[in-house]
Amino acid sequence: MNARLTRNNLVLLAIVAALLIAPLGMRSYSLNVVSTWAVMSVAAIGLNVTLGFAGQVSMAQGAFVGIGAYTVGILTAMEWPFLPCLAVAILLCLALGWIVGYPALRVRSHYLVFVTLAFTTLAYLVFRNEEWLTGGTNGIPDIPRPEMFGISFESDLAYCYFCLLNLAWVSAAVMWLVNSPWGLAFLALRENPVKAQALGVDTRRYTLVAFALGSALGGIAGTLYAPLVAYIDDNAFTLNLSLNLMLMVMVGGSGRLIGPYLGALVVVVLPELLRIAGDYYLMGYGALIVLLMIFCPSGLAGLPETLRARRGATP
Amino acid sequence: MKTVLEVAGLTKRFGGITAVDNVSFSVREGEILGIIGPNGSGKTTLFNCFLGQLTPTAGQAWLDGRNVTGWRPCDLNRLGVSRTFQLLQVFPQLTVRQNLILAGQEHRGSMLGRLIKRHDAALIAAAERMIRFFKLEAHADHKAGALSYGQQKLLDTAMAFMAGPRLVLLDEPAGGVNPTMLAMLKERLQAMNRDEGATFVVIEHNMEFVMSLCHRVLVLAEARIIAAGTPAEVQANPQVIEAYLGN
Numbered sequence: 001m002n003a004r005l006t007r008n009n010l011v012l013l014a015i016v017a018a019l020l021i022a023p024l025g026m027r028s029y030s031l032n033v034v035s036t037w038a039v040m041s042v043a044a045i046g047l048n049v050t051l052g053f054a055g056q057v058s059m060a061q062g063a064f065v066g067i068g069a070y071t072v073g074i075l076t077a078m079e080w081p082f083l084p085c086l087a088v089a090i091l092l093c094l095a096l097g098w099i100v101g102y103p104a105l106r107v108r109s110h111y112l113v114f115v116t117l118a119f120t121t122l123a124y125l126v127f128r129n130e131e132w133l134t135g136g137t138n139g140i141p142d143i144p145r146p147e148m149f150g151i152s153f154e155s156d157l158a159y160c161y162f163c164l165l166n167l168a169w170v171s172a173a174v175m176w177l178v179n180s181p182w183g184l185a186f187l188a189l190r191e192n193p194v195k196a197q198a199l200g201v202d203t204r205r206y207t208l209v210a211f212a213l214g215s216a217l218g219g220i221a222g223t224l225y226a227p228l229v230a231y232i233d234d235n236a237f238t239l240n241l242s243l244n245l246m247l248m249v250m251v252g253g254s255g256r257l258i259g260p261y262l263g264a265l266v267v268v269v270l271p272e273l274l275r276i277a278g279d280y281y282l283m284g285y286g287a288l289i290v291l292l293m294i295f296c297p298s299g300l301a302g303l304p305e306t307l308r309a310r311r312g313a314t315p
Numbered sequence: 316m317k318t319v320l321e322v323a324g325l326t327k328r329f330g331g332i333t334a335v336d337n338v339s340f341s342v343r344e345g346e347i348l349g350i351i352g353p354n355g356s357g358k359t360t361l362f363n364c365f366l367g368q369l370t371p372t373a374g375q376a377w378l379d380g381r382n383v384t385g386w387r388p389c390d391l392n393r394l395g396v397s398r399t400f401q402l403l404q405v406f407p408q409l410t411v412r413q414n415l416i417l418a419g420q421e422h423r424g425s426m427l428g429r430l431i432k433r434h435d436a437a438l439i440a441a442a443e444r445m446i447r448f449f450k451l452e453a454h455a456d457h458k459a460g461a462l463s464y465g466q467q468k469l470l471d472t473a474m475a476f477m478a479g480p481r482l483v484l485l486d487e488p489a490g491g492v493n494p495t496m497l498a499m500l501k502e503r504l505q506a507m508n509r510d511e512g513a514t515f516v517v518i519e520h521n522m523e524f525v526m527s528l529c530h531r532v533l534v535l536a537e538a539r540i541i542a543a544g545t546p547a548e549v550q551a552n553p554q555v556i557e558a559y560l561g562n
Contacts, residue, residue: 180429180431180433181429181430181434184409184420185420185429187406187417188406191406191408192404194368198368198388198392198397198398198400199392199397199417199418199421199474199477199478200397200421200478201389201417201421202389202421202426203389204387
């Protein structure tokens with residue numbers, strides 16, 4: 001047990017070191033892939049809080065990424081610096097996430113999917129049609145990258161580190177959350193809400209909090225995404241994004257801390273690697289995910305356990 | 316003697332079916348009250364109605380003189396009312412200790428405080444005490460799902476006591492528990508009652524268990540209370556015999 005723990009720590013340390021050093025030797029294309037991975041990891045970590053830990057299905061995470069991105073797009077056009085934009089995006093997504101959570105007090109599982117899906121559609125329609133605010137189908141161009149404490153994050157390399165830095169603090173915060181008494185209450189809410197409530201867990205409040213926190217992380221991902229791509233329009237935040245984020249959580253391992261990073265790796269990086277396969281890439285990609293879900297429904301994070309259990313069953 | 320729980324005129328209808336019909340009773344401090352009755356006589360529905368899982372059609376419930384009709388289970392739990400369910404409900408993927416800590420954590424401090432501060436020493440000590448009390452020391456760090464059914468049942472009961480409760484309602488604590496484990500459960504419950512003055516309401520089908528554990532017994536049949544009294548009185552009541560055995 002302890003040997004495994006130290007081994008895991010060493011692996012973690014190696015990965016962090018690789019993430020710190022590797023960008024130095026990367027070109028712009030690779031840097032953007034790493035940045036996108038970091039941004040999508042943040043969004044997936046958020047969905048993992050709502051869905052993975054608290055058990056509330058949300059198809060609205062993509063919409064919150066959009067709301068975060070548009071917040072930065074609109075406010076930086078008004079010459080706002082990045083940090084206040086981030087604060088506004090977080091507060092806005094916390095509030096909207098709280099509101100989106102209300103249906104979850106009445107409906108669960110696939111019904112909740114439809115309710116949250118409606119929110120995603122609604123957000124998309126606002127992005128697309130409210131031209132005075134969002135630029136409509138023309139989108140918002142020339143979103144600047146932040147400059148903070150005299151450091152400019154303009155270059156791809158600097159911005160990649162900026163995304164990784166944000167991923168780091170989000171990771172630390174969520175790790176704290178999951179290991180706090182709230183993590184236990186979320187698990188109780190996910191596994192057995194009736195029993196949880198009989199044990200004093202205020203399921204209503206925890207449900208709303210789970211939605212608010214998960215959505216706020218989606219918003220943070222959005223604020224990082226907009227300066228990364230410099231141009232946003234409505235097409236980036238369709239239902240597709242919500243589905244992709246859901247895929248990241250499920251493939252990575254729902255309700256596991258390292259799940260979202262692995263999921264984002266599969267959804268963001270794997271297609272880039274499979275690009276050499278040309279037109280066949282989607283087929284291969286689809287097949288891989290289907291196989292994974294059949295043989296390891298607990299996702300990539302659960303793969304070691306599945307393999308160990310299988311070895312134990314057939315020595 | 317002080318009254319802990321007072322239920323008056325409680326009625327629950329589901330469409331045309333009356334599951335609980337104008338039931339009134341009270342629970343006194345420090346007593347063990349049994350509720351028995353044939354299947355479908357409304358025992359669990361009665362529980363659910365004054366514990367917030369269901370909203371009663373009519374009637375009121377008071378806890379320590381406070382009207383708690385229609386309160387949510389979590390708010391009632393914070394006032395010191397805890398319950399177990401008929402079907403075993405522990406969290407199998409958590410350890411025994413984690414289950415107990417979960418059962419006690421929501422009663423302490425504010426919700427925000429629980430995010431910032433980790434579990435306090437008093438809570439962990441309370442969990443340890445409960446582990447010792449229900450003789451689960453050997454399994455404290457095992458996943459609850461790996462325990463035997465009887466041990467899980469003990470854990471479930473122990474969780475109900477983590478709130479430091481004023482009133483504990485046990486729904487069929489003996490169901491599916493082997494005789495040895497059952498004797499231990501009874502002994503533990505009696506010790507809780509004797510040493511800590513804990514007040515219980517127990518729904519049970521196991522007559523031997525009920526009659527030897529409870530101070531007073533209510534008999535429910537076809538949604539009404541048909542008899543109440545000491546175990547001996549109830550057992551001698553012709554109406555009770557009729558309800559169970561028919562004419």
